[in-house]
Structures are given as C-alpha cells and as structure tokens.
Amino acid sequence: MSDDEIIELYFARDERALAQTERKYGPYCFSLANNILASPEDAEETVSDTYLKAWQTIPPKRPGVLRMYLAKITRNLALSRWRGMTARKRGGGELPLVLEELEECIGSGDSVSEDLDAKELTRTIAAFLDTLSQREQNLFLRRYFFTEDAGAIAGRYGLSRDAVNQSLSRTRKKLKAHLTQEGYAL
Amino acid sequence: MKKSEVLFLAIGGLEGARLEATEMPAKRARPRFLLVAAIAAAALLLVGCAAVAYARIHMTYTRHEDVTATISRTDDAESKNVLTDCYSQTPCPGYVLSGGAPIDRTTQNLRYWSDAGTLISYSISTSHAIEGVLAPPCETSTVTVSGWEATLQISEQGGAAISWHNETEGYYAGLFTDDTSADLQAMAESVGFGDRLPLSFLCKNGAPWDIWYPQQVPEGYSINRVSAVDAVTIDYTDGNSSITYVASFRNDPSADLGEPPHDSCTWTEEAVNGQAARMMTTGAGLRLLFWTDTREGFYAMLSVEDPNVDILAMAESVAPGVPLEIQNNSIGPDWSIEMQQDQTAYSGWESIYPQALPEGYTLAYVSDRAYGQQFIRYDNAAGDTISFTFYFRISEYGLDFSGMGTPQEVDINGNTGYLMDHALLWTDAAKGYGYSLSATQNVDLTVIAKSVAAGPELTSSETAKNEQALTELGDYNIATLPAGMEEDSFTGCPLEDGGGWYAYIRRWYYNRQTNEALYFTYESYVSDSASLEEVVQMQIGDARFYSADFMTINGCTGAASQLDNHAKVVWVQGTPAKGVCFQLISDDLSVEALLKIAESVQIQG
Numbered sequence: 201m202s203d204d205e206i207i208e209l210y211f212a213r214d215e216r217a218l219a220q221t222e223r224k225y226g227p228y229c230f231s232l233a234n235n236i237l238a239s240p241e242d243a244e245e246t247v248s249d250t251y252l253k254a255w256q257t258i259p260p261k262r263p264g265v266l267r268m269y270l271a272k273i274t275r276n277l278a279l280s281r282w283r284g285m286t287a288r289k290r291g292g293g294e295l296p297l298v299l300e301e302l303e304e305c306i307g308s309g310d311s312v313s314e315d316l317d318a319k320e321l322t323r324t325i326a327a328f329l330d331t332l333s334q335r336e337q338n339l340f341l342r343r344y345f346f347t348e349d350a351g352a353i354a355g356r357y358g359l360s361r362d363a364v365n366q367s368l369s370r371t372r373k374k375l376k377a378h379l380t381q382e383g384y385a386l
Numbered sequence: 387m388k389k390s391e392v393l394f395l396a397i398g399g400l401e402g403a404r405l406e407a408t409e410m411p412a413k414r415a416r417p418r419f420l421l422v423a424a425i426a427a428a429a430l431l432l433v434g435c436a437a438v439a440y441a442r443i444h445m446t447y448t449r450h451e452d453v454t455a456t457i458s459r460t461d462d463a464e465s466k467n468v469l470t471d472c473y474s475q476t477p478c479p480g481y482v483l484s485g486g487a488p489i490d491r492t493t494q495n496l497r498y499w500s501d502a503g504t505l506i507s508y509s510i511s512t513s514h515a516i517e518g519v520l521a522p523p524c525e526t527s528t529v530t531v532s533g534w535e536a537t538l539q540i541s542e543q544g545g546a547a548i549s550w551h552n553e554t555e556g557y558y559a560g561l562f563t564d565d566t567s568a569d570l571q572a573m574a575e576s577v578g579f580g581d582r583l584p585l586s587f588l589c590k591n592g593a594p595w596d597i598w599y600p601q602q603v604p605e606g607y608s609i610n611r612v613s614a615v616d617a618v619t620i621d622y623t624d625g626n627s628s629i630t631y632v633a634s635f636r637n638d639p640s641a642d643l644g645e646p647p648h649d650s651c652t653w654t655e656e657a658v659n660g661q662a663a664r665m666m667t668t669g670a671g672l673r674l675l676f677w678t679d680t681r682e683g684f685y686a687m688l689s690v691e692d693p694n695v696d697i698l699a700m701a702e703s704v705a706p707g708v709p710l711e712i713q714n715n716s717i718g719p720d721w722s723i724e725m726q727q728d729q730t731a732y733s734g735w736e737s738i739y740p741q742a743l744p745e746g747y748t749l750a751y752v753s754d755r756a757y758g759q760q761f762i763r764y765d766n767a768a769g770d771t772i773s774f775t776f777y778f779r780i781s782e783y784g785l786d787f788s789g790m791g792t793p794q795e796v797d798i799n800g801n802t803g804y805l806m807d808h809a810l811l812w813t814d815a816a817k818g819y820g821y822s823l824s825a826t827q828n829v830d831l832t833v834i835a836k837s838v839a840a841g842p843e844l845t846s847s848e849t850a851k852n853e854q855a856l857t858e859l860g861d862y863n864i865a866t867l868p869a870g871m872e873e874d875s876f877t878g879c880p881l882e883d884g885g886g887w888y889a890y891i892r893r894w895y896y897n898r899q900t901n902e903a904l905y906f907t908y909e910s911y912v913s914d915s916a917s918l919e920e921v922v923q924m925q926i927g928d929a930r931f932y933s934a935d936f937m938t939i940n941g942c943t944g945a946a947s948q949l950d951n952h953a954k955v956v957w958v959q960g961t962p963a964k965g966v967c968f969q970l971i972s973d974d975l976s977v978e979a980l981l982k983i984a985e986s987v988q989i990q991g
Contacts, residue, residue: 208487208615262489268402275398279391284924302390321396329404334523338408344397345405 203266210258217258218251225267229274235347236278236295246281250274275345294347301368302344305376328378332371339364340371442731442818443780445811446724447793447804451491468557469494470583472510476576478568481506482592484636487615487712488585496583497616499636504565506573516549516560531574538571548574586712588614590635590682597710598682600631602703604695612710620710627692629700633679639687640664640676658701665697673697679704720791723804723811725777725820726784733818734898735760735778735874739844742837744829747772752844754852756877756892762844770827772834777820779875779896779903785820787811798835810835854880855889859966862891862908866986868979870897871904887912887964902974904983908966915962918943925956925967939984940968948977955980 201220209217229250233243250273263269282295329337335357342353343364350364357364466472469488473496477483481498489495493511500506509516524541529548536550548570549560559577561570587594597618603609606624613619617634632639656663656675663677675688675697686704690697735755739762750765758779764772777785793804796812803812809824810831821838823831846852855878875894881887890909896902915921919936922945926934934945934956944957955970955977968987970980 205615208613212611212613260490263402265402265406268405271405272398272402276395279394283391299388299390299394302393303388306389306393321393322399325393325396326400326404329400337404341397341400341405341408344394345400346408 203263207258207262207266210255211262218255221251221254221266221270225270228267229270232271232274232346233278236275237282238294242281243278246274246278249277253277271346275347294349298344298347301372304372306379324379324382325375328375331378332374336367336371339367343368442733443725443727443813443815443820445802445804445813445820446726448722448724449792450720450722466579467582468510468512468555470585471579471581472555472557472559472577473580473583474498474508474561474573474576475578475580476573478506478565478570478573481568483589485588485614485616486583486586494585500565502565504563504568506561506563506565506568506570508559508561508577510557510559510577512557515551515558529571531571532577536571536574540566546570550574584712586614588616588618588633588635590684595635596706598633598679598684598704598706599710600688600700600703601705601707602700604629604692604700607695609710612712614712618712624692627690629691629695630687630689631704632687632689633684633704634686635684638676638678638685640674640685656698658698663701675701677701720789721793722786722788723793724784724786725780725811725813727777727780727818727820730901731818732779732896732901732903734872734896736817736840737843738776738819738838738840740764740772740774740823740834740837741839741841743772743834749844751847754846754848754877755875756894758875770825772823772825772829774834774838775822777822779894780820787822796832798832803832803835805831848877851880851883852876852878852891854878854882855891858889859891859908859910861990862968862987863990864895864906864983864986865988866983867895868897868902868904868975868983870899871895871902872897881910900974903972904975904980905971906969906987907971908968910964911958911960911967912964913962917962918958918960919945921958921962921965921967922956925958925969926954939981940987942968944984946977946981953977953980955984957984 201224206217206220206224209220226247229247230243233246233250234240237243237246250270253273254270257273258269261269279295329340332340338357339353342348342356343350348356350361350368353359354361354364469492473483477498480500480502482500484497484499486494486496489509489511492513493509493516496508498506498508524539526537526539529536529538531548531550532552534550534552536548539547544566545562545564546566546568547560547562549558551558559574561574563570584594588597589595595618597612599618599620603622604624607622607629608624610621610623610628611619612621616636617632617639620631622629622631651666651668654665654667656665656677658675658677659679659681661677661680663675665676666674668674671691671693673688673690675690677686678684679686686701688697688701690700743764744766746766746768747764747770748766749762750771751761751763753761755778758777758781760776760778762774762776764774789806789809791806793806793811796803796805796810798810798812799814801813801815803810808826808828808831809822811820811822812835813820821835823835825831858881859878872895873893874896876892878891879889881889883889888910890907892905892907895904895906911921913921913924915924922936922943923934926945926947934947936943936945938944939946939955939957942957942959944955947954947956951973953972953976956967958967959965968984970984970987972980975983
C-alpha cells in the first residue's frame with residue numbers, strides 16, 4: 201500500500217492505517233528505536249507508542265514523507281524513554297555516545313528554554329547543513345538523526361569507518377563554529 | 387535538559403525531505419518524488435459559533451464550515467466554487483483525471499495518472515499556500531502562471547512542483563509530479579473554471595464514474611461508509627460483521643496481499659459472471675474474492691467475515707445502481723461542543739440519574755463515581771441499551787464532543803441541550819452539572835433527560851473489584867481530613883485487572899463550602915530503580931520540573947513538591963523493586979497541609 205493510501209486511511213479514521221503502518225514501517229521504526237535504546241523491549245514499546253502518536257496527530261497533520269514522520273516520532277519518544285531510564289539501564293545504545301559527541305558542538309550545560317532553543321536551533325542547523333556537501337550532510341544526519349554507528353554508516357555509503365569518523369569530526373568542528381557565531385554560547 | 391539533548395531534538399526537527407535524502411541508495415533505479423503537498427495544519431473556518439454561558443457550567447457549540455460553501459471571491463460568487471470548479475482544463479499530454487477528494491475543509495486535491503503509472507497531483511486551497519518540497523538539491527525559479535508570480539522547483543533527483551496564488555479568485559494552487567517530462571507550467575496555465583466536479587469521486591476515462599457496486603446485499607447489512615481515493619471502497623455492516631467492497635481502475639487489490647503464510651489460508655478458483663476469479667480463505671474464516679469486471683474494466687474485491695454470506699452472489703450482482711454519496715470523512719467533524727465548568731464553583735456528587743425510562747429497560751451497570759463523572763447503563767431484553775453519563779466535576783481542560791450532521795437545539799427543563807442521532811448532551815445551569823444520554827435504538831431521549839433528578843443512591847457494579855483491591859493493597863484512609871471535606875468519589879483496580887502486578891485505590895475529597903479538592907491514591911509498583919528515592923522521584927515527576935524535597939513521611943521514604951499551586955506529597959512502602967506508593971495531590975491545599983494529612987493516613991481494620 202502506498203504512503204498516500206495509508207495516510208488516507210488515517211484521515212478516514214480507519215484502523216487499518218495502524219496495521220498497514222506496522223506492516224510497512226514497523227521494522228524500520230524498531231531499528232531506529234533500538235539504536236537509541238539498545239533494549240528490544242523498550243524499543244518495541246516505543247514503536248507501539250509511535251503508532252498511537254501517529255493516530256493522534258494524523259489528521260490534522262498530513263505528513264509529506266510518512267516514513268520520516270514516523271521516524272521523528274519514534275526518535276522523540278525513544279529519547280523521552282531513554283531519559284526516563286535509570287542510569288543503570290542507560291548503559292548501552294548509541295545515544296550516550298551521540299550526545300557526548302554533540303556536547304563538543306554546544307557544550308555540556310543545561311538549557312533553560314528547550315522548546316524555543318530547539319526550534320531556533322533547527323533553523324540554524326538547517327542553514328549550516330546547506331553549507332556542507334551532500335555526502336557530509338548525509339553522514340551527519342545518519343549519525344545524529346538516525347543514531348547509527350560509524351560502521352553502519354560506512355557500509356551504507358561504501359566508505360571506511362575512519363573516513364566516516366574523520367568526516368563527522370570535521371563537521372562537528374564546523375558546527376561548533378557555526379553555533380558560536382550564531383550566539384549559542386558554549 | 388542537557389544542551390546536547392536539545393541539539394539532538396533540534397536535529398529531529400529538520401525537514402523530512404532532507405532526512406529522506408540520506409536514505410537514497412547509491413544506485414537509484416528511479417528518482418522518487420518526495421512530497422505531494424505540504425500544507426499547514428488546517429485551521430477550521432467557522433461559519434457559525436454559538437455560545438451559551440451559565441454561571442457554573444457552559445457549552446460552546448461550534449459549527450464547522452461546509453466544504454462546499456467555500457466560494458469564489460468574484461462577482462459571480464453564486465455560481466462558482468473554486469474547490470469544485472477550478473482545475474486544469476488541459477492536463478499534460480498523456481494524463482487523465484482519475485479522481486479527487488478534499489484534504490480538509492478548504493483544500494481539494496485532484497489526481498491525474500498517465501498510462502505509464504506517473505502521477506500529477508493538483509491541490510487548490512482557499513486558505514493555505516500549497517508548497518512543494520522536493521528532494522534536495524533543487525533548482526528554484528520564478529515564473530508566471532496566468533499573470534501571477536509562481537515558484538517552479540525541479541529536483542535533480544527527479545520531481546517538479548509549481549505553486550502560485552491567484553489573488554483575484556482567492557485561491558492557492560500547486561501541481562506536483564515525479565515525471566520530469568511533464569510541462570507543469572503549461573498545465574498550471576490551463577487552470578480555470580470548468581464543469582463542476584464532485585468533491586470526492588473516482589473517474590473512468592477522465593470523467594466522474596457512476597459507481598458499480600453490489601446490488602444484492604445480504605439481509606441485515608447496510609452501507610456504513612463509501613470512500614474514494616484511487617479506488618472506491620464501500621463498507622457494509624450488520625452491526626456485528628463487516629463486508630468491504632473495493633473497485634479500482636488502476637490497482638489490483640490482490641497485489642496488496644503480499645505473501646501470507648501458506649498454512650493459514652487457502653486459495654480457490656471461482657467464477658464471477660463467467661470470468662475467472664480467485665478467493666482466499668484465511669484460517670479465521672475471512673474470505674477475500676478478487677476478480678476483474680471486464681464489462682466496465684475495473685478490478686474488484688469483496689472481503690466477507692460472515693460465513694453465511696453468499697459472496698459469489700454478491701459479486702455477481704455488481705452493476706450500476708442508485709448514485710452513492712461518497713463521504714468526506716477525512717475532513718473532520720461537522721460540529722463540536724465544548725463543555726466547561728466554572729472551576730471556582732465545582733459541584734459535589736449527588737445521586738442523580740434518569741427517573742423515567744422507556745418500557746422494558748432496567749438498570750444494568752453503575753460505574754464507580756470517579757474522575758468527576760459517573761456512568762449508568764440500562765438494557766432491555768432485546769439487548770438495546772441506554773447510556774447515561776453524569777459529569778459532576780469537569781477538569782480544567784473541559785470535555786469535547788463532536789460529530790457529523792446537525793444537532794437539534796432542544797430545551798431540557800429550561801436548559802439548552804443538543805440532540806443528535808441517538809445522543810443528547812445538556813447541562814444543568816443551576817447545579818453546574820453536565821449530562822449525556824445515548825441509545826442504540828430510537829427512544830425519545832428528551833423525555834428521559836427531563837426526568838433526570840435525585841434518587842436513591844445506586845450501588846456501583848464495581849464494588850466486588852474495589853473490595854478485592856482494598857484487600858490486596860489495604861484499606862488506607864485519611865484520619866484527619868480538613869474540616870468540611872468529604873470523600874465524594876472512589877474507585878479501585880485489583881491485581882487481576884492490572885496484569886497481576888498493578889493494583890490501585892483512588893479517592894477524591896471535596897469541600898462544598900470552600901471548593902477545595904483533594905486527591906488521594908495509592909498503587910502497587912514494580913521498578914528497576916536503585917533506591918527508594920529514585921522511586922519517589924519517578925512518582926513526583928520529571929526532576930527538571932518537579933523538584934522534590936525528600937523527607938520521612940508516615941515513617942516511609944517520601945518527598946514533597948510544589949509547582950505553582952500544584953502540591954504533591956509522595957511516600958513509598960516497600961523496596962526499590964516493588965511496593966506500594968502513596969500520593970496526595972491538591973491544587974487547593976498547600977504542601978504543608980498535605981504533609982499533615984499524610985501523617986494521618988492509616989490502615990483500617
């Protein structure tokens with residue numbers, strides 16, 4: 201079933217939308233959640249919550265790219281779940297490493313007004329990404345959106361792991377400079 | 387929240403097309419068109435808005451605009467409707483109109499398909515700019531369409547979009563395709579007024595199709611819904627089972643089946659009107675019949691749950707019939723009603739319910755009074771039901787009701803009510819109460835509503851379960867309640883309803899004189915926390931927002947928290963792995979008052 205047809209099922213409040221979403225994107229969402237949580241049980245629950253969130257938000261939203269819409273929901277829910285986990289349980293997964301790497305770009309302190317910061321930051325990051333090559337953009341997003349490890353990214357783009365790490369390191373330095381220039385004090 | 391987490395979230399806000407681009411494989415068989423239309427979330431236009439306000443409770447009735455009422459802003463407004471009348475008069479060569487459906491109340495979408503299987507999507511809106519988002523990198527240029535400035539985008543990965551705003555006619559429009567050879571600008575130039583199209587329709591050879599559908603429907607079944615997006619789908623129901631009929635000129639529904647497990651279904655060869663057909667029967671008894679109607683040239687499918695339905699006879703009866711109205715379910719409800727109480731004048735619970743019922747109906751179920759409401763159901767011997775809900779304390783967020791059609795305004799003992807098919811909503815201004823009534827059969831709901839009054843207290847149907855929960859968790863009570871405060875609501879859940887590990891007791895207290903409310907709950911927990919403090923913090927809430935002052939409460943590890951006027955006290959009995967967690971919560975009492983109350987909580991018996 202095409203994405204448009206699935207979305208029409210959501211708009212028709214037809215519960216087959218959930219079954220079709222699960223069939224088409226269940227493994228995809230699970231993989232994304234498990235990258236972040238490193239816990240199949242928690243990842244499964246996150247994916248179930250993703251379907252519920254999609255059901256609650258479509259309509260009124262009409263996602264342009266359904267898979268990416270689901271990915272964003274999954275990612276946010278997984279982050280929330282991860283933050284609710286005890287320190288003991290947080291041990292695995294790529295997220296701690298990803299956050300550590302992002303600290304290089306923006307510092308390690310606490311943010312005061314996260315909602316405002318996140319929205320403004322998104323615009324700033326989009327502008328920054330436009331300054332990168334397509335490959336640099338892709339590597340950055342595979343690592344910091346999809347939370348993939350360097351090996352998986354290397355395999356996806358036919359690069360060596362070192363090449364991926366070097367590119368990500370360069371991009372982080374550029375992003376740090378860009379964020380500093382834009383007033384995001386470190 | 388850590389700055390790095392904010393940055394992580396911000397990266398999550400990047401547009402989908404940019405993210406999707408990272409998933410493109412190195413060798414792409416065919417460029418993909420990424421986004422048909424990005425339209426801002428619909429803000430419903432209101433044509434009618436009536437509010438009836440009372441001192442203690444009020445309902446706000448909102449009628450949402452009928453999509454067909456959106457008319458052109460030209461002098462010829464009487465005869466023009468941009469959503470149904472304004473579209474491309476000359477589609478790109480090789481493309482024909484295949485159907486259309488509204489996206490929301492102010493936006494219509496038409497679809498043009500080519501024989502090669504490529505799509506041009508056309509959207510027109512009276513309220514939103516139609517924006518195309520294509521896979522980057524994109525070349526963007528400014529062109530003109532009928533004298534209006536337009537944005538033309540062409541993606542290097544395939545796909546093109548053009549969007550413009552016709553200020554004279556008052557619409558925004560856009561065309562999108564993944565066919566790079568299609569001349570979208572020329573097609574856009576041809577957008578103008580033509581013969582009126584239906585809002586939701588499927589085409590045959592470019593013209594709206596008079597749907598062929600089963601003329602023989604099993605006894606007891608009726609049409610529940612007709613919808614159309616590249617295929618017509620008709621849902622039938624007899625109240626228990628459903629039948630679905632699908633007809634499409636473009637897509638064979640059997641192609642959607644994928645590869646079901648062979649041991650769970652069987653395929654049989656059948657014939658429909660002399661033409662070959664195939665039927666799949668699942669292990670659960672669902673039958674799916676697929677055939678092609680060669681007379682009209684469409685693919686068809688029937689899905690039947692009921693083993694007594696003659697599926698072949700139904701399929702063979704497919705023919706033109708009385709024109710069906712395709713419903714625009716996707717554009718939202720026709721109306722909504724918001725019920726809100728004055729929070730400074732809450733009413734306590736009273737034993738109020740219908741005192742007069744249609745003949746044959748008897749009391750079947752009484753819920754606990756909890757969460758500010760109580761539900762009562764009456765049944766008759768035929769299995770018909772009447773449901774009554776009494777809203778005596780509505781939260782600050784109010785209650786929302788919505789539906790299709792037009793509710794009738796009625797008078798219930800001097801108060802305004804809204805009567806829908808088999809449902810009635812009304813309030814009691816003097817007492818500040820809200821009510822709803824619904825029935826599965828035709829009964830005069832207004833008569834029942836007018837009889838709603840105080841009566842002898844009814845026993846909750848959940849009493850046995852509540853007692854079980856009290857046995858499992860202990861019957862804890864507050865020994866020293868603030869003066870004037872009484873328990874007015876109670877509910878519980880035993881372990882057997884909570885997956886074997888989760889049980890709770892919830893009690894609500896209310897002071898009719900001061901309007902102060904107090905909520906006391908205790909429940910079992912299991913946790914992987916390392917300490918009781920961690921369990922307590924989890925119950926207090928996110929540490930970023932709820933700072934917890936840890937202390938000993940009632941001899942246990944506990945904490946108190948105050949955020950604005952929201953006071954909360956938590957203590958736990960047990961170990962970090964499992965135990966019982968107690969909470970006292972109030973928006974009216976201070977943390978200090980709650981701590982005193984907490985110390986007086988003791989088990990009965």
